[in-house]
Structures are given as structure tokens and as C-alpha cells.
Amino acid sequence: MVEEQDKRKKENNRFLAKVAIVGVVAGLLGGGVAYGGLTAANLNSNSTSSSSSTSSANSGDTGSVTTSTSGTTKVNKSTTTNGTMTSAYKKVQNAVVSVLNYKYTSSSSSSSDLYSLFGYGDSDSDSSSGSSSSSKKSLTLYSEGSGVIYTTSNGKGYIVTNNHVISGAAKVKVILASGKTIAAKVVGKDSTSDLAVLSIDSKYVTQTASFGDSSSLQSGQTVIAVGSPEGSEYASTVTQGIVSSPSRTITYNSNQMTVIQTDAAINSGNSGGPLVNSDGQVIGINSMKLSSSTSGDSVEGMGFAIPSNEVVTIVNQLVKKGKITRPQLGIKVADISELNSYYKKQLGIPTSLKKGLYVASVTSGSAAAKAGIKKGDVITAADGKTVSDVATLHSILYGHNVGDKVKITVTRNGKSQTFTVTLEASK
Numbered sequence: 403m404v405e406e407q408d409k410r411k412k413e414n415n416r417f418l419a420k421v422a423i424v425g426v427v428a429g430l431l432g433g434g435v436a437y438g439g440l441t442a443a444n445l446n447s448n449s450t451s452s453s454s455s456t457s458s459a460n461s462g463d464t465g466s467v468t469t470s471t472s473g474t475t476k477v478n479k480s481t482t483t484n485g486t487m488t489s490a491y492k493k494v495q496n497a498v499v500s501v502l503n504y505k506y507t508s509s510s511s512s513s514s515d516l517y518s519l520f521g522y523g524d525s526d527s528d529s530s531s532g533s534s535s536s537s538k539k540s541l542t543l544y545s546e547g548s549g550v551i552y553t554t555s556n557g558k559g560y561i562v563t564n565n566h567v568i569s570g571a572a573k574v575k576v577i578l579a580s581g582k583t584i585a586a587k588v589v590g591k592d593s594t595s596d597l598a599v600l601s602i603d604s605k606y607v608t609q610t611a612s613f614g615d616s617s618s619l620q621s622g623q624t625v626i627a628v629g630s631p632e633g634s635e636y637a638s639t640v641t642q643g644i645v646s647s648p649s650r651t652i653t654y655n656s657n658q659m660t661v662i663q664t665d666a667a668i669n670s671g672n673s674g675g676p677l678v679n680s681d682g683q684v685i686g687i688n689s690m691k692l693s694s695s696t697s698g699d700s701v702e703g704m705g706f707a708i709p710s711n712e713v714v715t716i717v718n719q720l721v722k723k724g725k726i727t728r729p730q731l732g733i734k735v736a737d738i739s740e741l742n743s744y745y746k747k748q749l750g751i752p753t754s755l756k757k758g759l760y761v762a763s764v765t766s767g768s769a770a771a772k773a774g775i776k777k778g779d780v781i782t783a784a785d786g787k788t789v790s791d792v793a794t795l796h797s798i799l800y801g802h803n804v805g806d807k808v809k810i811t812v813t814r815n816g817k818s819q820t821f822t823v824t825l826e827a828s829k
Contacts, residue, residue, distance in 0.1 A: 734761075761780070
């Protein structure tokens with residue numbers, strides 16, 4: 403008898419396990435499948451109850467129960483459709499574009515014909531005369547990203563995107579929110595900040611996005627990312643998340659950057675698109691995501707955006723000069739607000755210091771070294787302005803020209819000191 407009961411228990415457990423697996427798979431396949439399973443369960447659970455010819459609703463503390471004649475369920479027309487972030491999205495939706503990067507590819511004519519057959523080629527081809535096996539150069543869609551139109555001036559609409567989105571492009575096009583594809587011109591680009599500016603004819607611009615103040619961001623603040631994940635097929639995709647960290651220092655292309663960390667879903671193709679706050683303002687340009695750790699573990703919900711305050715500084719220079727000539731100090735730093743008390747103690751950083759940049763290294767012969775700044779100093783101000791993160795320091799430095807003198811205030815051994823640095827060009 404005991405063995406028989408154990409056998410039944412095992413069979414029940416296997417059944418429950420199968421149900422659980424089916425539930426998980428249904429969830430992965432999509433809401434329609436999961437909803438169908440839920441409906442079937444509800445029908446089964448109510449199969450013993452009798453039909454009612456009247457309609458009534460009984461409310462309780464946890465919700466309400468509605469009873470009606472079979473087959474007469476209706477859609478509730480009063481359902482709210484304007485979510486918290488819907489109005490924010492509407493302020494940028496027609497300003498977000500897909501950015502197409504075309505590159506020349508060399509191939510035989512038969513190969514080129516194959517590209518054309520499947521729509522990958524471009525009408526602008528540079529082919530040489532000769533036999534069918536002769537070499538051809540054709541423009542081929544190489545990659546896709548996103549961008550956002552932020553202003554118009556002198557008959558042009560200006561778009562900010564990532565440098566890596568248009569890197570190496572022989573031709574750039576954008577797909578507007580309306581679905582229309584038009585040519586775009588590269589105004590300027592900067593690999594260090596990973597930003598680029600494009601221009602289009604302003605007659606195509608129906609909406610521009612405005613920039614918000616990224617220095618006022620707080621962890622936990624709701625944001626949305628808008629763009630074309632996995633390409634223009636999914637243009638105008640909106641994902642929602644929070645600001646995981648308003649200021650995270652990372653290394654990109656051997657350069658230190660301060661970025662906004664968010665858990666809003668950011669995928670390939672989102673690069674160059676806007677990160678938007680609840681006021682509908684662009685507070686960052688989505689640039690990258692962390693998909694795996696150094697140990698190879700899969701990582702989810704770690705995307706990064708370039709802060710809007712730095713974006714504005716860079717794009718203004720790119721529009722005026724087409725490039726960035728960057729003054730630099732010649733140091734590597736760490737944001738002390740990101741260090742816990744243990745590391746602060748190990749580095750000798752006074753507990754009273756809440757904001758500033760710890761100087762981790764100073765390049766020999768650099769502007770900072772010549773001025774007397776040393777490893778272990780904590781930069782607290784530049785030009786008399788408080789320095790709280792790398793982006794703030796960059797913003798102050800980029801407001802100067804190479805050769806300008808800048809006063810840098812540091813804390814050394816618990817005492818404040820000010821050094822005058824003659825800015826040098828980045829190498």
C-alpha cells in the first residue's frame with residue numbers, strides 16, 4: 403500500500419513538473435499562448451457552474467467578479483490607454499530615425515546579381531566594363547543603427563547618432579518615422595566619445611527632440627529607450643526601464659567615459675537612439691550594452707548611454723568644426739562616489755569626501771605631470787566648478803582650447819591644493 407501511494411505521488415509530481423514546463427514554454431512563446439492556456443484553465447475550473455441569464459458584478463477587497471450571459475463579453479471602452487511614458491514617447495517618436503550604413507563591396511557580376519536579386523545591393527554601383535565575370539563595386543547595406551533629430555538650422559535637420567553606427571560608411575541613409583528613406587550627410591564624427599552628427603534636408607523634419615539635464619538624473623528614475631533593435635524592421639521600438647546608475651565610469655576604445663547605466667532593453671540597432679526621461683527629454687544617447695562578463699557569464703539588463711550634457715558639448719563642436727580637438731590632462735581617474743568604504747580606506751581617500759575623481763595614474767610628461775598633479779590626488783574642482791564625475795571634468799576641459807591654462811583643485815593628504823595646468827592636445 404505504501405509503495406502504491408509513493409508511486410501515485412511520483413506520477414503526480416511528474417505531471418506537475420510537466421505542467422510547470424509547459425507554462426514556462428508558453429511564456430517564452432508569447433502572450434497569446436500563455437493567454438490560451440489560462441483561458442482553458444479558467445473554462446475547466448468553471449465547467450461545473452451553471453449559466454446565468456443576468457449580468458452582475460461582485461466587488462471584493464482584491465478585485466471584482468463579473469457574471470454575464472454566455473457569449474456577451476464586451477471590451478471596456480473606458481480602459482486607460484495613456485501610460486506614464488506614452489506622452490514622453492510622443493514627444494520624440496517622429497524625431498527618431500533608423501540609420502543605414504552602406505559600404506562598397508567587390509564581387510563578380512554573378513555575385514552582384516545575386517545581391518540585387520535579394521535586395522541587398524544599391525542602385526549606385528561602380529562597375530567596370532567587360533565580361534560577366536568582371537569585378538564590380540556595389541554599395542551594400544552593411545549595418546543599421548538609430549539616431550534622433552535634435553534641431554534644424556539653415557535648411558538642415560541635424561541628427562545625432564553613434565560614431566560606430568556610421569564608421570567606414572561610403573554612403574549614409576536614414577529612414578524617417580514615416581517610413582521614407584532619404585540620403586544623409588556626415589557633418590562630423592568623433593571616435594573618442596563615439597558620437598557623430600548627420601544632416602538631412604529640413605523639409606523632411608516634422609519633429610525635433612530636446613535635451614534634458616543628465617546631471618540631475620537619479621537612480622531608479624523611469625526612462626525609455628527608442629530605436630531600431632535588430633534593424634529598421636523593428637523601427638520605433640520602445641523599451642522601458644530605470645536609471646540603474648546616473649554615472650558609471652567605463653573604458654571604451656582605451657578611453658575613459660562616464661555613462662548612464664540603464665536596465666531598459668538595448669540591443670544591436672538601438673545604438674545612436676535616445677534614452678528619454680518622463681518629460682520626453684533626451685537624457686542620453688544609447689551606445690552599448692554588457693552581454694557577458696569577463697568570466698563568460700551571460701549578463702542581462704546592463705545598457706549604457708552617453709549623458710546628454712556631454713552629447714550637447716560634442717555635437718555643437720562637430721557642427722561648427724566637423725571634428726574634435728581635445729585638450730587633455732594626461733591622467734586616469736576613478737569616480738569616488740562609485741567606491742565603497744573599503745576601497746576608499748585602502749586608497750587613503752578621506753571619508754569626508756563624497757564626490758571627486760581619484761587620480762589612479764599620471765602619464766609621464768603630460769600636462770598634469772608638468773603642473774604637479776600626482777597619483778593619489780583627488781580632483782574636486784576645475785575652473786572653480788565642482789567636479790563630481792568624468793563627464794563634468796570633460797565638459798569643463800572641452801570648453802577650453804589647447805594651450806589654455808586651467809586651475810585644477812585637488813585634495814592631497816587631507817589638504818586642498820590648486821594647480822595651474824596648461825592644456826595639451828590629445829594624442
